[in-house]
Amino acid sequence: MDGSSIIERLMTTEGRSDPYPLYARAHELGAAAPAGAGTVLAIGHAAANQVLRNPAFALEDTEALVEADSRLAAHASVTLLGRSVLQRNAPDHGRVRSLLASAFNARRVAALRPAVEAAVARLLDGLAERGADGAPVDFMDAFAFRLPVEVICELLGVPPQDRYRFRGLAGDLTIALELIQDLGELDAADTAADELAGYFTALVAERRARPQDDLVSDLARIAAEAPGRISGRELLANLVLLLVAGFETTTNLLGNGLALLFRHPETAAGLRTGAVAPALFTDEVLRFDSPVQLTTRLAVADGLDVAGVPAPAGTWVMVLLGAANHDPARYRRPELFDPDRTDSQPLSFGGGAHFCLGSRLARMEAEVAVPALLDRFPRLAPGGVPTRRDRLVLRGYETLPVTVR
Ligand code: HEM
Numbered sequence: 001m002d003g004s005s006i007i008e009r010l011m012t013t014e015g016r017s018d019p020y021p022l023y024a025r026a027h028e029l030g031a032a033a034p035a036g037a038g039t040v041l042a043i044g045h046a047a048a049n050q051v052l053r054n055p056a057f058a059l060e061d062t063e064a065l066v067e068a069d070s071r072l073a074a075h076a077s078v079t080l081l082g083r084s085v086l087q088r089n090a091p092d093h094g095r096v097r098s099l100l101a102s103a104f105n106a107r108r109v110a111a112l113r114p115a116v117e118a119a120v121a122r123l124l125d126g127l128a129e130r131g132a133d134g135a136p137v138d139f140m141d142a143f144a145f146r147l148p149v150e151v152i153c154e155l156l157g158v159p160p161q162d163r164y165r166f167r168g169l170a171g172d173l174t175i176a177l178e179l180i181q182d183l184g185e186l187d188a189a190d191t192a193a194d195e196l197a198g199y200f201t202a203l204v205a206e207r208r209a210r211p212q213d214d215l216v217s218d219l220a221r222i223a224a225e226a227p228g229r230i231s232g233r234e235l236l237a238n239l240v241l242l243l244v245a246g247f248e249t250t251t252n253l254l255g256n257g258l259a260l261l262f263r264h265p266e267t268a269a270g271l272r273t274g275a276v277a278p279a280l281f282t283d284e285v286l287r288f289d290s291p292v293q294l295t296t297r298l299a300v301a302d303g304l305d306v307a308g309v310p311a312p313a314g315t316w317v318m319v320l321l322g323a324a325n326h327d328p329a330r331y332r333r334p335e336l337f338d339p340d341r342t343d344s345q346p347l348s349f350g351g352g353a354h355f356c357l358g359s360r361l362a363r364m365e366a367e368v369a370v371p372a373l374l375d376r377f378p379r380l381a382p383g384g385v386p387t388r389r390d391r392l393v394l395r396g397y398e399t400l401p402v403t404v405r
Pocket residue numbers: 085086087097152241242245246247249250253290291292295296347348349350351353354355356357358359361362
């Protein structure tokens with residue numbers, strides 16, 4: 001199987017539901033491989049890491065793309081996400097990222113821990129109540145979605161009554177992060193982008209009029225006083241990004257983690273007794289079944305290569321994060337789930353200039369939530385057949401039924 005057929009197979013429902021056998025085939029091709037004209041796959045851990053850290057492998061400039069192809073201008077999901085830090089290059093990227101970064105530094109995240117513990121306790125009460133009669137409860141809806149959405153909304157300043165409406169909208173918007181073959185696939189993402197941008201336009205206006213102690217108020221003030229630091233349009237794009245990036249992925253970390261615990265009761269037992277460290281468990285979930293499987297870059301300089309495979313300017317590089325995390329050259333028996341691994345450093349949060357801003361927060365949420373869940377429900381068990389979302393880039397469950405009694 002060559003690089004092109006691996007990508008083709010990854011884009012089928014079967015490939016998306018279990019990409020790992022395809023990644024194993026990809027490793028047989030080497031650390032990198034061509035995948036048709038103008039595309040290279042970064043497959044190995046070191047190769048993927050090097051691409052992410054090299055600014056000559058940039059994000060595609062969406063504004064230039066929209067100018068070149070006017071059909072794209074009609075797609076609100078493309079233009080909105082394209083203005084966020086996730087898809088900008090220097091110097092705009094650094095200018096805006098530095099404004100957002102302070103909200104997610106070690107001190108701020110540590111200060112959020114008591115609020116996360118309180119939210120976990122409250123949501124576990126809800127789970128206990130819903131499952132009190134022994135009936136299955138959907139863990140994704142009752143817990144995995146709610147915890148991160150509450151945390152990021154608290155930080156942003158989104159009022160409690162608005163929070164639970166975002167699951168469907170975020171799910172729709174993130175279609176725009178998948179490998180799109182037909183622009184028609186973006187319809188739901190565009191509707192969600194319009195709705196989310198409308199929501200934050202109103203919230204920014206409200207916070208400008210009556211500032212509070214939250215991130216929307218802080219950023220809205222900076223945008224008003226110093227629009228050279230962040231424009232109004234950049235503000236909206238990044239608020240939507242923070243909301244969506246703040247829970248879609250963390251929801252999937254919690255869901256993928258619990259599904260793995262059901263397959264590995266010895267790990268659940270170890271977490272309950274303290275023999276398995278929550279931080280190492282979280283690292284191994286991130287490595288073994290990463291909530292983000294793939295990202296892309298565009299070669300913008302001449303003379304580049306990916307692990308020896310030429311990548312002239314204009315080459316698309318598909319960085320297979322999920323494959324890199326299963327690289328047999330980096331991990332002993334990568335196909336085994338083993339929370340005793342140390343120095344794992346999975347690439348699930350990316351690397352280089354775009355390294356995930358929320359990695360500390362996501363890890364902390366998982367490290368608080370998972371032991372608390374296991375402590376609270378000694379008989380926690382699968383309550384039916386889980387369903388995966390049919391996605392490649394953002395990997396997670398749609399439903400994960402559990403019984404708690
Ligand atoms: C398990 C949870 C998470 C995973 C696996 C994850 C993964 C990632 C990855 C792979 C990237 C880089 C994408 C690229 O280089 O193309 C990224 C960027 C980003 N993430 Fe996360 N993320 C998670 C949680 C969060 C949370 C909780 C937040 C916010 C509160 C967040 C905010 C961001 C932002 C703002 C960026 C863009 C950074 C930039 O481009 O400079 N993420 N994330």
